[in-house]
Amino acid sequence: MHFSFILDKNKLLITAANSYKKSHPQKQFGIYVPARPTTNYQAGLHSEISAIKTFLSRFRNTDFSGLTLFNVRIGKDGLVQMAAPCKNCQKVLDSFNFKAILHT
Ligand SMILES: [Zn+2]
Numbered sequence: 369m370h371f372s373f374i375l376d377k378n379k380l381l382i383t384a385a386n387s388y389k390k391s392h393p394q395k396q397f398g399i400y401v402p403a404r405p406t407t408n409y410q411a412g413l414h415s416e417i418s419a420i421k422t423f424l425s426r427f428r429n430t431d432f433s434g435l436t437l438f439n440v441r442i443g444k445d446g447l448v449q450m451a452a453p454c455k456n457c458q459k460v461l462d463s464f465n466f467k468a469i470l471h472t
Contacts, residue, residue: 370451372415373438374423381435382426384419388412392456393421400456415439416457420464432464439471448472 374382392400392411397420400411416437424430441451451471453461461469 369442370415371440371442372419373440374419375436375438376434377436382419382423384415384422386412386415387418390418392417396421397460398456403455411456414454414457416453416461420460430464432466434467436468436470437461437466439469441472 370386372382372384373380390413392413394400397417402409402411416439419437423432439451439453441449443449449472453469453471
């Protein structure tokens with residue numbers, strides 16, 4: 369499972385998880401380009417996008433410059449795994465100007 373948290377210093381504002389039942393909101397965040405070209409790839413909702421989407425609708429604030437985004441991935445074995453944002457999410461994250469982006 370892949371999670372994203374948005375933090376204001378040590379205050380947790382948003383928690384979000386990847387969802388493959390929901391699709392990538394391309395009207396709001398641009399077209400999802402898969403890492404490897406496939407014929408009928410349907411991008412799920414990545415936790416980073418979900419976190420930003422929830423933040424924007426909950427706080428009606430677009431200033432992310434004091435906020436930290438923190439990605440965490442927990443494998444099926446319960447162990448922490450690498451959770452760097454994918455290329456698409458990184459592009460979106462760059463455009464929101466977070467103070468820091470951290471990941472396991
Ligand atoms: Zn992603």
